[in-house]
Amino acid sequence: MPDNVEATTMRDLLCGSVNESHVGERVSVCGWVAKRREHGEHLAFLDVRDRSGVVQVVVEGTVEVKSEYVVRVTGTVTPRPEGTVNDRLSTGAVELSDCQIEVLSLAEVPPFQLDDRLDIDEQVRLRYRYLDLRRDKMQHNLRLRAKVNAALRRAMDAQEFCEVETPLLWAPTPEGSREFVVPSRLHSGEFYVLPQSPQIAKQLLMVGGFDRYYQIARCLRDEDLRADRQFEFTQLDLEASFVSQDDIMGFVSRAVLDAAEVATGVRPGAIASMTWAEALDRYGTDKPDLRFSMTLHDLSEVFATSDVKAFAAPTVKAMRVSNGANFSRAKLDELIDHAKQLGAKGLAWFRITSEGLDSPLARYLSEREAAALRGVDGAEVGDLVLVVADEYALASKVLGALRVTLGSPPVSEGPHQYVWVTEFPLFEGFDEDGHLQAAHHPFTMPHPEDLEFIESDPLKVRSQAYDLVLNGWELGSGSVRVHRADIQSRIFRALGISDDEAQSRFGFLLGAFKFGAPPHAGFAFGIDRLVAIFAGEENIREVIAFPKTQSGSDLMTGAPKSIAERHLDELRLRFTKKGS
Numbered sequence: 001m002p003d004n005v006e007a008t009t010m011r012d013l014l015c016g017s018v019n020e021s022h023v024g025e026r027v028s029v030c031g032w033v034a035k036r037r038e039h040g041e042h043l044a045f046l047d048v049r050d051r052s053g054v055v056q057v058v059v060e061g062t063v064e065v066k067s068e069y070v071v072r073v074t075g076t077v078t079p080r081p082e083g084t085v086n087d088r089l090s091t092g093a094v095e096l097s098d099c100q101i102e103v104l105s106l107a108e109v110p111p112f113q114l115d116d117r118l119d120i121d122e123q124v125r126l127r128y129r130y131l132d133l134r135r136d137k138m139q140h141n142l143r144l145r146a147k148v149n150a151a152l153r154r155a156m157d158a159q160e161f162c163e164v165e166t167p168l169l170w171a172p173t174p175e176g177s178r179e180f181v182v183p184s185r186l187h188s189g190e191f192y193v194l195p196q197s198p199q200i201a202k203q204l205l206m207v208g209g210f211d212r213y214y215q216i217a218r219c220l221r222d223e224d225l226r227a228d229r230q231f232e233f234t235q236l237d238l239e240a241s242f243v244s245q246d247d248i249m250g251f252v253s254r255a256v257l258d259a260a261e262v263a264t265g266v267r268p269g270a271i272a273s274m275t276w277a278e279a280l281d282r283y284g285t286d287k288p289d290l291r292f293s294m295t296l297h298d299l300s301e302v303f304a305t306s307d308v309k310a311f312a313a314p315t316v317k318a319m320r321v322s323n324g325a326n327f328s329r330a331k332l333d334e335l336i337d338h339a340k341q342l343g344a345k346g347l348a349w350f351r352i353t354s355e356g357l358d359s360p361l362a363r364y365l366s367e368r369e370a371a372a373l374r375g376v377d378g379a380e381v382g383d384l385v386l387v388v389a390d391e392y393a394l395a396s397k398v399l400g401a402l403r404v405t406l407g408s409p410p411v412s413e414g415p416h417q418y419v420w421v422t423e424f425p426l427f428e429g430f431d432e433d434g435h436l437q438a439a440h441h442p443f444t445m446p447h448p449e450d451l452e453f454i455e456s457d458p459l460k461v462r463s464q465a466y467d468l469v470l471n472g473w474e475l476g477s478g479s480v481r482v483h484r485a486d487i488q489s490r491i492f493r494a495l496g497i498s499d500d501e502a503q504s505r506f507g508f509l510l511g512a513f514k515f516g517a518p519p520h521a522g523f524a525f526g527i528d529r530l531v532a533i534f535a536g537e538e539n540i541r542e543v544i545a546f547p548k549t550q551s552g553s554d555l556m557t558g559a560p561k562s563i564a565e566r567h568l569d570e571l572r573l574r575f576t577k578k579g580s
Contacts, residue, residue, distance in 0.1 A: 032134065142545060148530065169194070214239075252525065294322075313395070444463045478524065481521060528540040
């Protein structure tokens with residue numbers, strides 16, 4: 001039952017809080033007319049709705065109210081007649097009778113029903129988002145989000161973090177994503193950017209002595225939109241000094257588990273941890289969904305001397321698909337095509353039958369190879385074994401993607417399975433010019449055991465970086481930061497960043513570090529993604545009040561729009577035709 005609202009001059013109770021304890025009282029409620037049902041010429045029943053629920057109102061005589069009119073109703077709380085109680089409503093045992101109705105606002109007929117019973121085209125919903133927000137689902141989702149935000153703040157305050165707001169107008173950052181650019185009116189030809197994250201600002205706060213900082217931060221990236229990405233997003237951002245990686249993971253775990261308990265009513269257990277190498281080896285991804293098994297198994301040693309040309313590769317990896325032997329040939333061909341689209345040369349499949357292996361390749365296998373395939377992950381009759389032979393990373397990635405395609409349950413199903421992924425590579429490869437590329441950002445501290453390899457074998461260097469994953473969604477990432485000038489110089493040199501370029505790009509941060517930078521580390525995770533999973537939604541748009549479409553437009557306001565010539569003149573901006 002919803003909590004009561006403090007009485008105001010317009011209403012005594014929320015609609016959804018009227019109950020049997022109020023019988024005999026004369027009360028006022030305010031809300032929207034959700035339904036109207038006529039019973040003869042002089043009797044009508046109205047469902048009046050506010051954010052807490054609905055209450056039935058009995059109207060005698062003629063009252064001119066229609067759907068979505070805003071009304072104030074004053075009436076006496078009475079029990080519903082026998083046989084008319086609605087057990088599905090918290091207010092279902094009572095109604096308001098002997099009512100006076102004041103129309104506070106008229107309303108046109110809405111373009112869609114607001115009762116959640118029908119699927120509504122998303123384009124229509126977003127065009128009339130202010131109406132969509134009245135629906136129970138959206139009310140629940142956004143109020144759930146508010147509860148999560150409050151729980152996160154309580155958790156951070158309890159751990160003695162200080163909330164600090166960082167600027168929205170900032171200088172370009174080295175994080176790699178496209179930034180939204182803001183022209184300066186006062187400084188002609190110069191620009192601010194909107195922050196991709198408060199990364200550098202929070203590191204400067206560490207230099208400034210704020211040894212535990214947090215913020216529920218608004219961030220912006222001009223990247224293509226998808227189910228788990230919007231231009232604008234919100235993250236819990238934190239940084240702390242004189243801490244280790246384990247300390248940061250502990251701070252974040254407490255905040256997330258507190259939020260989960262508030263959102264679901266159940267506190268999850270301790271969050272498991274695995275290294276990046278373990279995640280790639282067992283699940284084929286650094287974002288493993290642990291709600292289902294289907295782990296990857298390395299058969300490279302067994303097939304090292306195989307006569308089957310399809311398995312002549314550095315790595316042979318296999319995965320069991322429970323009950324997959326009943327897949328049609330068309331389904332198997334679809335999986336093969338998917339594997340090839342992901343970069344594999346092919347995909348081998350083996351049905352487990354009572355007679356042995358059923359596959360076009362089965363007759364070419366040695367007994368040892370056949371036995372290894374039958375033993376993958378405890379395979380049983382009726383299962384299917386999929387095999388990819390290729391370079392290690394590609395074979396793992398392809399099977400990992402097929403694992404998600406075949407096994408991952410919807411976000412709304414299954415338990416919430418958190419996992420920390422640690423020890424990411426410091427460098428992720430080389431660009432077209434042969435320069436190393438940082439896997440995270442150039443201020444990530446290398447693993448202490450791998451410092452010796454920065455120059456000699458950089459792709460071998462592990463970082464002190466860590467991600468938090470929930471049900472196959474990356475919630476966020478963080479790292480221990482470089483605070484030593486000698487290590488920072490080595491990383492810059494490895495990345496091909498000259499002293500002059502480093503000073504130009506990061507001078508204000510490097511300059512600050514000269515005045516005593518404490519060891520520090522941090523993390524940030526997406527609140528939109530966390531709340532979406534709690535709400536059982538597949539798209540973060542469902543937990544954002546005013547989101548953009550996948551094309552980046554706002555159907556409600558029409559943004560983005562052109563601006564007046566006089567504003568362009570003030571900013572000294574001119575547009576040229578594409579290609580000119």
